[in-house]
Amino acid sequence: MPDIKGMSSRTKKLILTIATSLVVFFIAVVVAGTAMTSRPQTCNLCHEMKDPVKAWQASSHEKITCIECHHKEPGYLGFVVGIPTKITEATKHITGSFQTPVKATHDTKSKVCQKCHVSWRNVSPGGDLIVPHNLHFEKRKIDCVVCHTSVVHGEDRDNEIMRRPAMQLCLSCHDTGRESAPILKCKDCHTEKGVPASHTNKDWFEMHGQLYKDPNHPDSQCDNCHGWTPTFCSDCHKSKLPTTHYGGEQWRTFHSIRAKVRKSGCLVCHDAKTFCYKCHDPFEDLEKGK
Numbered sequence: 001m002p003d004i005k006g007m008s009s010r011t012k013k014l015i016l017t018i019a020t021s022l023v024v025f026f027i028a029v030v031v032a033g034t035a036m037t038s039r040p041q042t043c044n045l046c047h048e049m050k051d052p053v054k055a056w057q058a059s060s061h062e063k064i065t066c067i068e069c070h071h072k073e074p075g076y077l078g079f080v081v082g083i084p085t086k087i088t089e090a091t092k093h094i095t096g097s098f099q100t101p102v103k104a105t106h107d108t109k110s111k112v113c114q115k116c117h118v119s120w121r122n123v124s125p126g127g128d129l130i131v132p133h134n135l136h137f138e139k140r141k142i143d144c145v146v147c148h149t150s151v152v153h154g155e156d157r158d159n160e161i162m163r164r165p166a167m168q169l170c171l172s173c174h175d176t177g178r179e180s181a182p183i184l185k186c187k188d189c190h191t192e193k194g195v196p197a198s199h200t201n202k203d204w205f206e207m208h209g210q211l212y213k214d215p216n217h218p219d220s221q222c223d224n225c226h227g228w229t230p231t232f233c234s235d236c237h238k239s240k241l242p243t244t245h246y247g248g249e250q251w252r253t254f255h256s257i258r259a260k261v262r263k264s265g266c267l268v269c270h271d272a273k274t275f276c277y278k279c280h281d282p283f284e285d286l287e288k289g290k
């Protein structure tokens with residue numbers, strides 16, 4: 001610890017001048033930084049932020065500045081508290097170590113949304129959907145961004161920005177019972193949609209692929225209902241085998257048992273020319289008239 005009393009007046013003035021300059025510089029940085037980060041144009045300076053900014057400009061929140069949602073605290077305090085985050089983000093930008101799409105490091109708290117939106121309103125989206133907003137927010141205490149994460153920076157699907165929550169988000173709770181959520185059926189959320197009669201047939205699982213290929217069948221347009229769940233088909237067709245494929249790793253041994261019951265069921269998913277005939281003799285089927 002330096003002996004201040006033993007210092008000359010000139011040294012004391014120099015130290016005071018430096019300290020004052022640092023304080024003034026810090027205040028100037030905070031004021032200028034707050035003003036600069038309050039402008040959405042600042043976010044648009046970084047190329048990795050171009051798409052999020054475009055999505056924001058096309059949203060219903062285009063007049064709400066970035067910091068009103070993304071700063072943990074308002075005003076100058078918010079800038080100071082966020083300095084470590086800004087340094088981290090700047091480092092990622094300079095080194096190119098960022099990931100796209102860019103995601104916030106923390107979720108926006110519901111209290112931020114409540115600055116404009118009241119919590120008690122019972123809102124339901126357009127179309128035939130029924131979503132009891134007050135049950136989710138007030139009774140279950142689910143944060144706004146759990147469901148509305150894409151309301152501003154929506155996901156780009158086929159050059160169209162999706163603002164509404166994907167159906168798979170609803171099903172992540174209501175199809176699994178997660179967080180004690182009730183298991184729901186189509187009619188519980190949709191006023192106009194239900195399970196088509198064809199889906200209740202015993203051979204629906206085996207024949208649904210053939211009906212999908214038939215443009216004249218009333219239930220051939222799967223996307224009318226399943227379009228909200230992009231992975232609906234791939235959940236079975238890519239990531240796991242259907243329940244009919246019993247035998248586990250010995251499926252090659254057991255599949256003939258299933259094929260003898262109804263070989264046409266195999267052709268729902270498997271093309272005979274590119275799949276079956278890799279191992280089987282195609283002339284054998286021709287001789288049997290199959």
